[in-house]
Amino acid sequence: MEGALLQVEQLSKSFGGLRAVDEVSFSVREGEVYTIIGPNGAGKTTIFNLVSLLFAPTAGRIIFRGEDLTRLAPDRVAGRGIGRTFQNIELFEHATVLQNLLIGRHARAQTSLLAELLFLPSVRRREVEHRRKVEEVIEFLDLQRYRDSMVGGLAYGVRKVVELARALCAEPTLLLLDEPSSGLNVEETDDMAFWIEDIRKELGMTVLMVEHDMSLVSRVSDRVLAVNQGRVLAEGTPAQVQSHPDVIAAYLGGATP
Amino acid sequence: MRFILKTRYEQDLRLFRDGTVAGWYAVLALALLAAPFVLPEYYTTQLVFIFIWGIVGFGLMLLAGFTGQISLGHAAFLAIGAYAEAILQARGWPFFASAPIAIALSACAGVVIGLPALRLTGIYLAIATLAFGFIVEEVLARWESVTAGNSGMMVPPLRLFLEPLGSQTAFYFVCLVAIAGTALLVRNLLRSPTGRAFIAIRDSEISAQSMGVNLARYKTMSFGISAGITGLAGALYAHQIRFISPEQFTIFLSIEFLMMIVIGGMGSLHGAVLGAVFIVMLPELIAVAKDWLPQVIAEQTGLKGTIFGLCVILFVLFEPMGLYGRWVKVRTWFSLFPLYKAGLFKRQKSYQKSERLR
Numbered sequence: 001m002e003g004a005l006l007q008v009e010q011l012s013k014s015f016g017g018l019r020a021v022d023e024v025s026f027s028v029r030e031g032e033v034y035t036i037i038g039p040n041g042a043g044k045t046t047i048f049n050l051v052s053l054l055f056a057p058t059a060g061r062i063i064f065r066g067e068d069l070t071r072l073a074p075d076r077v078a079g080r081g082i083g084r085t086f087q088n089i090e091l092f093e094h095a096t097v098l099q100n101l102l103i104g105r106h107a108r109a110q111t112s113l114l115a116e117l118l119f120l121p122s123v124r125r126r127e128v129e130h131r132r133k134v135e136e137v138i139e140f141l142d143l144q145r146y147r148d149s150m151v152g153g154l155a156y157g158v159r160k161v162v163e164l165a166r167a168l169c170a171e172p173t174l175l176l177l178d179e180p181s182s183g184l185n186v187e188e189t190d191d192m193a194f195w196i197e198d199i200r201k202e203l204g205m206t207v208l209m210v211e212h213d214m215s216l217v218s219r220v221s222d223r224v225l226a227v228n229q230g231r232v233l234a235e236g237t238p239a240q241v242q243s244h245p246d247v248i249a250a251y252l253g254g255a256t257p
Numbered sequence: 258m259r260f261i262l263k264t265r266y267e268q269d270l271r272l273f274r275d276g277t278v279a280g281w282y283a284v285l286a287l288a289l290l291a292a293p294f295v296l297p298e299y300y301t302t303q304l305v306f307i308f309i310w311g312i313v314g315f316g317l318m319l320l321a322g323f324t325g326q327i328s329l330g331h332a333a334f335l336a337i338g339a340y341a342e343a344i345l346q347a348r349g350w351p352f353f354a355s356a357p358i359a360i361a362l363s364a365c366a367g368v369v370i371g372l373p374a375l376r377l378t379g380i381y382l383a384i385a386t387l388a389f390g391f392i393v394e395e396v397l398a399r400w401e402s403v404t405a406g407n408s409g410m411m412v413p414p415l416r417l418f419l420e421p422l423g424s425q426t427a428f429y430f431v432c433l434v435a436i437a438g439t440a441l442l443v444r445n446l447l448r449s450p451t452g453r454a455f456i457a458i459r460d461s462e463i464s465a466q467s468m469g470v471n472l473a474r475y476k477t478m479s480f481g482i483s484a485g486i487t488g489l490a491g492a493l494y495a496h497q498i499r500f501i502s503p504e505q506f507t508i509f510l511s512i513e514f515l516m517m518i519v520i521g522g523m524g525s526l527h528g529a530v531l532g533a534v535f536i537v538m539l540p541e542l543i544a545v546a547k548d549w550l551p552q553v554i555a556e557q558t559g560l561k562g563t564i565f566g567l568c569v570i571l572f573v574l575f576e577p578m579g580l581y582g583r584w585v586k587v588r589t590w591f592s593l594f595p596l597y598k599a600g601l602f603k604r605q606k607s608y609q610k611s612e613r614l615r
Contacts, residue, residue: 052467078469090464094524095456098269102450103457107469109450113478116449117442123449124270131266170468 004063005030005206006051006174011060013046020046022230023060028174033200033207035217037241038227039250044210045087047227048178051208052084053077064174078107083172085163087179087210093152097143097162100151101134104169137168140203141195157188164195168203175199177209181216189216196220214242226250270448272441289433293426301429302497306537307530308432309493310514314521314529315436315443316486317514322524323447324479325459326374330386331514333393334363334484336506338491340397340404343412343501352417352431352492359492360485366393367484371477390511397503409502412495432493439486443526446482455479516565520572522579531580539564 004027013021021043028034036044049055051062053074062069064080072080083104092100109130111123138144141161146154151162160183167175180196181189193216199205200220211217217224218238226233226247234244241247261268261275273279293301313335320326338359345355373385397404404410414421415428422428446452454475457465462472495501513536521532540561547555554560576583582602590597 054463054466073471074466075469075471078467084467086464090461090467092457092460092464094460099453099456103453103465103468103470106450106454106457111450113451116451117445119445119449124267127270127449128266131269135266166468 003029005065006208007061007063008047008051009061009063011047011050011062012058013043013050013055014058019230021050021057024227024230024232025060026225026232026235028206028208030206031200031204032222033196033209033220035221035224035238036208036210036227037212037214037217037224038233041229042227042250043230044227045178046230048084048176048210052082052176078170078172081171081173082176083167083170083174084176085167085178085180087182089156089159089163091151091159091163091166094150096148096150097146097154097165098134098148100162100166101137101169102130104166105130105133107170133171134169137165140168140198141165156183157185160184160188160192161195164192168199168205172205174206174208177207177211179210179212181211181213189213192216193219214238218242272444286437293429298425301425303537303541305425305429305432305493305497307533308436309490309497310517310533310536311436311530312439312490312493313487313514314517314533315439315526316483316490318518318521318523318526318529319443319446319455319486320479320483321515322518322528323452323459324455324476324483326476326479327379327383327515328370328386328480328483329383329508329511329515330370330388330390330393331483331487332506332508332510333390334367334487335491335494335510336393336397336501336503337363337366337484338488339412339495339501339506340491341488342492343410343495344403346413346416346496347410351419352415356489356492360488363488363491364481364485367487368477368481370484371480374476374480375473387508387511390506390508394503394506397506404503407503409500412499412501415496428496432497435489435493439489440526440530443486447526451475451478513565516569518579520568520579522581523577525579525581527584528579528581531584535568535580539568 006028008027009025011021011024012019024043024047026034036047038044046055050057053062053069053072053076057070060070064082067080069077069080092103095103109126111126115123138147141164143158143161143165146158146162151159154162160180164177164180167177177196180192184192196207196209197220200207207220209221221238223236224238224241225235226241226244228246228250233246233250234241236244263269273282289304292304296304313331316334317328317331320328341359341362342355345358346352350358370386370389374382377385398407400406415431416422417431422431447455454465454470457468457470458472458475458479466472498505517532517536518529519532520535521530522528543561543564547560557563572579578585586602589602
């Protein structure tokens with residue numbers, strides 16, 4: 001598709017005999033919130049891990065801003081402008097929130113080892129720059145009071161926000177959110193919805209997310225892709241997908257072809 | 258309790274938290290500068306050992322405490338540094354040329370041993386580094402034309418340029434500069450992107466990768482830097498001990514290094530130094546305690562090993578953050594008095610831990 005930021009073509013992934021993702025194609029336009037939904041075990045997180053290149057696909061291509069990323073090393077993805085969060089939170093537990101967010105900027109760090117060992121003025125300048133950017137994110141997500149707290153001691157809801165903040169610190173073009181509302185209470189989910197809207201409007205980032213909470217999905221998403229057993233069931237606006245007979249069958253059971 | 262009002266981002270980058278902390282370090286520096294002129298020579302020697310072990314502590318702490326990679330082969334890096342220094346100085350090289358080569362050789366060995374670390378974790382990495390330690394020990398014993406084998410070799414007094422250092426006091430200052438310099442470099446590294454990448458690898462490799470950290474590159478780098486620092490300690494060690502032989506650099510020394518940083522407190526540079534103080538002072542304390550103990554116990558062989566082991570077990574059980582963690586608690590108790598709560602340092606358990614199976 002023309003004008004697509006991310007284009008996934010015929011993506012497949014097998015684990016042994018299990019086809020977790022089976023020829024899935026979709027494309028995400030610049031500036032939209034695109035959500036992947038599906039029942040448990042549908043392959044949503046696998047698609048995510050494929051797009052962030054943690055898994056190598058069995059077949060298919062991932063094209064981001066016109067560049068084929070399929071064979072790229074996983075640590076290069078951040079540098080290309082793709083940031084992500086994890087379903088079960090993968091923060092750096094024995095570090096402070098501030099340190100976590102600064103690590104989030106690693107892809108934008110360009111100082112040499114020698115300069116760092118001597119902490120030359122160039123390193124200092126860049127560090128201040130990173131710190132300023134991180135502070136903007138802290139302000140954006142209201143994390144001021146946790147700035148110097150150890151992540152290991154934070155409540156689950158706060159960690160979830162810290163992880164989002166860490167992804168934002170890299171200033172990605174495309175943000176991948178793996179179940180941003182899982183484990184959050186109603187109020188926190190509400191906050192998350194606001195932030196996702198703000199991320200799109202104020203920061204101009206494109207969001208690709210996996211989500212279970214349908215109220216959140218229909219509130220923030222422009223388009224939704226429903227998958228089941230590794231295959232695409234339907235694509236369209238939240239309302240279209242929710243009323244699609246195959247999607248209803250996949251969630252509620254019943255006569256599927 | 259003191260609160261620091263931060264008005265500029267540079268304040269987060271300072272070496273010392275505030276003027277008071279810097280003041281205490283100045284006091285420490287003055288005390289250390291005066292020490293050799295005030296203390297009897299015996300204690301100066303003990304301080305030199307603390308410096309050398311402290312440098313090893315920094316090196317191993319960077320690798321094990323900050324990058325999360327275990328090593329049971331650090332005695333081998335010490336040995337490489339010590340032998341390189343001894344051999345080069347015997348051939349007339351000055352310290353300013355021989356020490357960098359000793360550091361570089363150890364660092365190269367570190368990079369080589371770091372390569373399997375890219376695929377191994379935990380206990381398997383421990384075994385790989387252990388094997389490396391044995392290999393180096395064996396090479397030192399067999400390569401007689403260079404290392405004089407098991408009979409060991411004498412090390413000439415340290416020559417900074419052309420003349421040998423006149424006194425133990427001069428050597429003391431060389432070691433003091435070495436540990437202070439190492440501390441500064443390591444501290445600089447830890448407040449830079451590279452140090453943060455190490456911490457990221459320690460806490461979550463998968464998410465470090467997603468942040469753009471190249472695991473292979475940073476793990477090898479950590480091994481290299483850690484080994485290089487240990488090599489520097491080795492070079493100083495050779496001069497301090499004056500005679501080196503392969504049986505000084507066994508697995509037991511490597512284990513002692515690990516115990517040192519565990520007792521000192523994993524994940525803190527202060528811990529590395531406190532651990533070194535502990536390791537050097539413990540035999541002294543035992544010697545003193547022997548006079549007070551019943552003769553049956555005092556004359557037992559292996560008393561030192563038993564007490565060492567006991568200390569490690571007690572620390573792991575009751576104070577996993579080591580001596581430094583204990584110090585932080587004591588300091589907090591005083592600054593919050595009388596408001597200190599018993600559970601202040603208890604970590605909140607996250608309820609998803611069981612799901613993650615690790």
